[in-house]
Amino acid sequence: MNNWIQVTDLKEIPKLGSRIVKTAEGDIAIFRTAHDEVFALRDACPHKQGPLSQGIVHGTSVTCPMHNWKIDLASGEALGADEGCTNTYQTKIEEGQVYIQIK
Amino acid sequence: MKESLVLVGNGMAGLRTLEELLKLDADRYDITVFGSEPYPNYNRIMLSPVLASEKTIDDIILNSNEWYAENNITLHSGDAVKEIDRVNRQVISESGKQVQYDRLLLATGSDPFIIPIPGADKDGVLGFRDIADVDTMLDAAKNYKNAVVIGGGLLGLEAANGLMKNGMNVTVVHLLDTLMERQLDKPAADLLQASLRQRGMNFLMQAQTAEILGDERVNAVRFSDGNEIEADLVVMAVGIRPNIELAQKAGIYCDRGIVVNDTMQTYDPKIYSVGECVQHRNVCYGLVAPLFEQARVAANHLALLGIGKYEGSVTSTKLKVTGIDLFSAGEFNEEEGDEVLLMQDPSQNVYKKLVIRDNRIKGAVMFGDTMDGTWYFQLLREGTDISSFRSTILMGQHDLGDAGHGDETRVAALSDDAEICGCNGVCKGDIVNAIQTKGLFTLDDVRAHTKASSSCGSCTGLVESILASTVGEGYSAAPSKQPVCGCTEHSHDEVIQAIHEHELKSMQAARDFLEWKTPDGCATCRPALNYYLLARWPGEYTDDAQSRFINERAHGNIQKDGTYSVVPRMFGGLVTPNELRAIADVCDKFDVPEMKVTGGQRIDMFGIQKEDLPAMWKDLSDAGFVSGHAYGKALRTCKTCAGKNWCRFGTQDSTGLGVKLEDLTWGSWMPHKYKLAVSGCPRNCAEATIKDFGVVCVDSGYELHVGGNGGIKVRVTDFLCKVETEEQVLEYCGAFTQMYREQAHYLERTAPWVERVSLGYIKMHIVDDEANRKELYERFKYGQKFSQIDPWKERAEGQEANEFTPLQIAG
Numbered sequence: 010m011n012n013w014i015q016v017t018d019l020k021e022i023p024k025l026g027s028r029i030v031k032t033a034e035g036d037i038a039i040f041r042t043a044h045d046e047v048f049a050l051r052d053a054c055p056h057k058q059g060p061l062s063q064g065i066v067h068g069t070s071v072t073c074p075m076h077n078w079k080i081d082l083a084s085g086e087a088l089g090a091d092e093g094c095t096n097t098y099q100t101k102i103e104e105g106q107v108y109i110q111i112k
Numbered sequence: 113m114k115e116s117l118v119l120v121g122n123g124m125a126g127l128r129t130l131e132e133l134l135k136l137d138a139d140r141y142d143i144t145v146f147g148s149e150p151y152p153n154y155n156r157i158m159l160s161p162v163l164a165s166e167k168t169i170d171d172i173i174l175n176s177n178e179w180y181a182e183n184n185i186t187l188h189s190g191d192a193v194k195e196i197d198r199v200n201r202q203v204i205s206e207s208g209k210q211v212q213y214d215r216l217l218l219a220t221g222s223d224p225f226i227i228p229i230p231g232a233d234k235d236g237v238l239g240f241r242d243i244a245d246v247d248t249m250l251d252a253a254k255n256y257k258n259a260v261v262i263g264g265g266l267l268g269l270e271a272a273n274g275l276m277k278n279g280m281n282v283t284v285v286h287l288l289d290t291l292m293e294r295q296l297d298k299p300a301a302d303l304l305q306a307s308l309r310q311r312g313m314n315f316l317m318q319a320q321t322a323e324i325l326g327d328e329r330v331n332a333v334r335f336s337d338g339n340e341i342e343a344d345l346v347v348m349a350v351g352i353r354p355n356i357e358l359a360q361k362a363g364i365y366c367d368r369g370i371v372v373n374d375t376m377q378t379y380d381p382k383i384y385s386v387g388e389c390v391q392h393r394n395v396c397y398g399l400v401a402p403l404f405e406q407a408r409v410a411a412n413h414l415a416l417l418g419i420g421k422y423e424g425s426v427t428s429t430k431l432k433v434t435g436i437d438l439f440s441a442g443e444f445n446e447e448e449g450d451e452v453l454l455m456q457d458p459s460q461n462v463y464k465k466l467v468i469r470d471n472r473i474k475g476a477v478m479f480g481d482t483m484d485g486t487w488y489f490q491l492l493r494e495g496t497d498i499s500s501f502r503s504t505i506l507m508g509q510h511d512l513g514d515a516g517h518g519d520e521t522r523v524a525a526l527s528d529d530a531e532i533c534g535c536n537g538v539c540k541g542d543i544v545n546a547i548q549t550k551g552l553f554t555l556d557d558v559r560a561h562t563k564a565s566s567s568c569g570s571c572t573g574l575v576e577s578i579l580a581s582t583v584g585e586g587y588s589a590a591p592s593k594q595p596v597c598g599c600t601e602h603s604h605d606e607v608i609q610a611i612h613e614h615e616l617k618s619m620q621a622a623r624d625f626l627e628w629k630t631p632d633g634c635a636t637c638r639p640a641l642n643y644y645l646l647a648r649w650p651g652e653y654t655d656d657a658q659s660r661f662i663n664e665r666a667h668g669n670i671q672k673d674g675t676y677s678v679v680p681r682m683f684g685g686l687v688t689p690n691e692l693r694a695i696a697d698v699c700d701k702f703d704v705p706e707m708k709v710t711g712g713q714r715i716d717m718f719g720i721q722k723e724d725l726p727a728m729w730k731d732l733s734d735a736g737f738v739s740g741h742a743y744g745k746a747l748r749t750c751k752t753c754a755g756k757n758w759c760r761f762g763t764q765d766s767t768g769l770g771v772k773l774e775d776l777t778w779g780s781w782m783p784h785k786y787k788l789a790v791s792g793c794p795r796n797c798a799e800a801t802i803k804d805f806g807v808v809c810v811d812s813g814y815e816l817h818v819g820g821n822g823g824i825k826v827r828v829t830d831f832l833c834k835v836e837t838e839e840q841v842l843e844y845c846g847a848f849t850q851m852y853r854e855q856a857h858y859l860e861r862t863a864p865w866v867e868r869v870s871l872g873y874i875k876m877h878i879v880d881d882e883a884n885r886k887e888l889y890e891r892f893k894y895g896q897k898f899s900q901i902d903p904w905k906e907r908a909e910g911q912e913a914n915e916f917t918p919l920q921i922a923g
């Protein structure tokens with residue numbers, strides 16, 4: 010628990026964009042919204058494991074590059090008529106640094 | 113405190129408005145609904161199949177009582193509103209409820225017209241409008257034998273069919289000598305009457321009803337010529353009257369219907385009205401498609417977005433009598449000067465007629481084979497110039513060469529496991545099931561729920577046909593004006609025009625000016641806006657990487673396993689030993705698992721890890737290669753053949769000209785992918801006549817062809833013109849390309865674009881107007897100054913490094 014890991018300076022993630030963090034339990038995608046909120050999801054779409062980090066970010070969701078599913082960044086749930094969910098990770102920003110919590 | 117919205121009329125138009133409103137703004141209002149019928153909202157259209165015992169009432173409920181509860185809507189069903197007190201802004205119901213409103217929506221529908229003849233008030237005489245009417249008819253069918261339906265229109269025939277199915281002996285009485293005269297011409301009406309007669313329906317044509325006879329209950333009908341027939345049930349289906357009584361009593365201005373403006377407001381701006389009770393621009397509608405369009409506009413206004421406008425609708429009709437195919441739209445009776453295209457096959461009972469004015473479809477009537485009704489209707493609404501496929505138009509859309517589906521066009525006959533959408537693997541049964549269980553009405557709904565037709569779109573026509581045959585006319589065909597996406601009301605053309613005229617130079621400026629509904633758009637509109645800005649303001653607008661689809665952001669094609677492919681440009685397909693050696697070295701160095709010669713005359717390297725891309729590009733760049741843009745909505749390849757230098761038939765240097773064309777055009781961003789080819793003679797080995805811009809060399813010069821497509825739906829080019837020099841080829845190519853870049857919608861290839869705007873229009877601006885052609889060419893070359901910078905080289909030198917390097921965990 011309480012395993013906060015510092016990953017990057019916020020500036021290194023493009024606004025409305027994302028970066029990948031390589032971890033022992035697989036790739037994690039970190040997203041930054043227009044309002045500098047930061048979210049982290051397992052970099053695998055609930056549909057067919059597409060890399061969500063490569064999608065287009067809008068509002069607080071990301072559109073998967075493979076077949077256009079829309080995934081909610083906060084819950085990891087597919088939006089609209091699609092059904093499915095991917096893992097989420099807690100994030101926080103302190104003094105411009107981004108942390109994620111890996112159990 | 114929330115504002116209060118009251119809806120009077122718990123029917124199809126009113127509830128559709130609420131649904132649209134909830135989508136836009138679920139929290140603005142406390143909503144109360146009054147409905148005089150003791151049911152939640154149901155699909156009135158489907159009363160015909162219920163009467164014919166093909167469906168039950170439960171099947172046709174659209175919004176269940178739970179739906180109202182979930183959305184915090186108070187429903188008073190079985191309680192009509194009897195008075196509107198506009199001074200105190202409240203409505204008063206039959207049962208005495210008083211509810212305050214800030215805004216009021218009237219959707220009271222219409223009433224069947226009952227002819228005021230003696231005896232019209234007897235038992236067993238009724239209209240065909242609601243569940244109660246259907247119950248009465250089904251009851252009668254159990255106890256009585258003879259039914260008379262007065263009115264040979266759509267509703268009358270559906271009622272007659274239903275009663276017949278329930279074992280009654282039915283006679284349809286019609287004032288004129290042809291059935292459904294508002295929708296059909298005489299030949300089609302005759303075919304219809306013949307096939308209904310064959311099923312056992314009786315007709316009394318040109319007969320005027322004079323009196324209904326009987327004691328309490330009807331037992332006969334007498335006509336003006338003195339004849340009488342027996343009748344235990346009389347259904348009057350001679351028309352509807354907008355239900356305006358309540359509005360009229362409240363002093364709201366009414367004519368035939370409640371008069372509204374383009375934002376669906378009555379003369380009292382607090383009071384809106386939609387549906388059959390409405391009169392808009394002097395028209396009252398009686399089909400749901402236009403009412404649903406009205407609903408969208410009213411909802412938009414109620415959500416205070418204020419951008420929607422209702423401008424009237426063109427409607428089409430189908431008859432919902434199982435086994436009879438009939439379609440009608442527009443002005444199906446020709447006027448002087450119109451042309452008529454006709455196809456008749458009496459042995460198959462097929463009749464098709466199109467009325468053409470100025471090369472555009474104005475009306476259509478079809479009997480027997482209505483497969484292409486939706487397609488004709490689309491051409492009609494969009495005002496498409498049909499000259500280029502006029503000779504085969506009656507054969508239907510599949511005759512245009514739909515390589516994807518061949519003759520799988522008979523939707524109705526298809527089995528449930530027939531695949532409709534090849535892209536998403538969706539079968540007919542999935543679509544029908546989703547439509548029925550989730551209550552879908554529009555193409556967009558079906559796309560959202562099943563993904564059918566949401567990708568390449570080549571099956572759109574099929575999906576629309578399934579919709580139409582599953583829900584009858586209830587389905588609203590795509591509105592003539594399609595917004596870019598759910599984030600906006602505006603169409604592509606409106607966006608392009610606004611960016612130009614109001615000098616909008618950033619994504620934010622465009623979204624603000626056009627009142628986007630979402631703060632930063634979505635994956636559909638962002639790439640489109642980014643392209644429009646880039647194409648319009650070269651050198652001024654800075655490309656927004658985060659608004660590009662991943663392929664264009666990473667400058668490579670993403671593969672199913674998340675790796676990328678790399679395709680370097682080989683101008684005109686020419687290549688040298690040194691270049692081949694360099695490619696071989698790169699493949700060795702980066703362990704490329706597979707190489708392939710593409711269909712575009714160059715080499716594809718597959719399976720590259722994203723992190724390796726910049727280093728690989730550096731090596732390629734050092735060897736003189738630039739990006740092939742195989743991943744982009746951009747200039748792809750210029751295919752060439754051997755040409756005059758080698759080939760014994762070659763008439764010109766097709767290879768050399770191909771290289772010049774690719775030199776001119778590489779790097780430019782486009783609305784969609786864009787491909788060129790040059791063939792050295794009419795044998796056409798470079799397949800120039802299925803390219804976006806193709807050149808076929810002949811002895812006396814160069815034939816230019818445009819708008820070809822070799823992909824999902826093969827389309828052969830149109831011949832643009834012939835020119836004499838290579839310089840002219842370059843100029844025409846640049847000008848045509850620029851016109852496409854400036855005018856086409858994002859994700860519209862040249863083939864559909866040329867069909868939409870017509871070849872004549874393109875010739876007028878490119879071939880006939882030399883000054884305009886030269887200006888277009890100059891604008892193209894100017895834009896190229898900023899786009900012919902190799903994206904691979906830039907990234908090999910470190911630009912956008914963040915895109916390609918994963919984060920290392922720091923702590």
Ligand code: SRM
Nearest residue numbers: 669677709710711712713714716742821822823824825861
């Ligand atoms: C590599 C290649 C196949 C090959 O190995 O030969 C190819 C591969 C793809 N094609 Fe293609 N097409 C390739 C030549 C063609 C051709 C032939 C040609 O250009 O002469 C056509 C038909 C001609 C035409 O476009 O009119 C073709 C019609 C399509 C289409 C249908 C386009 C249409 O308008 O109907 C798509 C889908 C799309 O664009 O939406 C498509 C899409 C694709 C995509 C991008 C699918 C995707 O989104 O991932 C494939 C990318 C594979 C990759 O990662 O590299 N590809 N594709 C060819 C690359 C040519 C090149 O050198 O750049």
Ligand SMILES: Cc1cc2nc3c(=O)[nH]c(=O)nc-3n(C[C@H](O)[C@H](O)[C@H](O)COP(=O)(O)OP(=O)(O)OC[C@H]3O[C@@H](n4cnc5c(N)ncnc54)[C@H](O)[C@@H]3O)c2cc1C
Nearest residue numbers: 121123124125147148156192193220221387388399400585
């Ligand atoms: C049998 C049949 C078949 C049809 N087939 C087709 C078809 O194939 N295609 C097509 O496009 N259209 C078809 N229609 C027409 C379509 O059903 C109507 O256009 C549509 O239902 C009209 O919607 P509306 O909301 O305006 O009216 P309605 O759906 O009639 O809703 C109005 C509601 O308001 C209620 N109401 C009226 N006054 C008050 C009041 N004072 N207080 C409270 N409630 C009140 C009424 O009882 C009614 O429930 C068909 C209609 C019928 C009857």
Ligand code: SF4
Nearest residue numbers: 669710711716823824
């Ligand atoms: S390369 Fe083209 S034809 Fe082949 S699978 Fe991919 S998209 Fe389909």
Ligand code: FES
Nearest residue numbers: 054056057059073
């Ligand atoms: S893998 Fe994400 S949409 Fe298919």
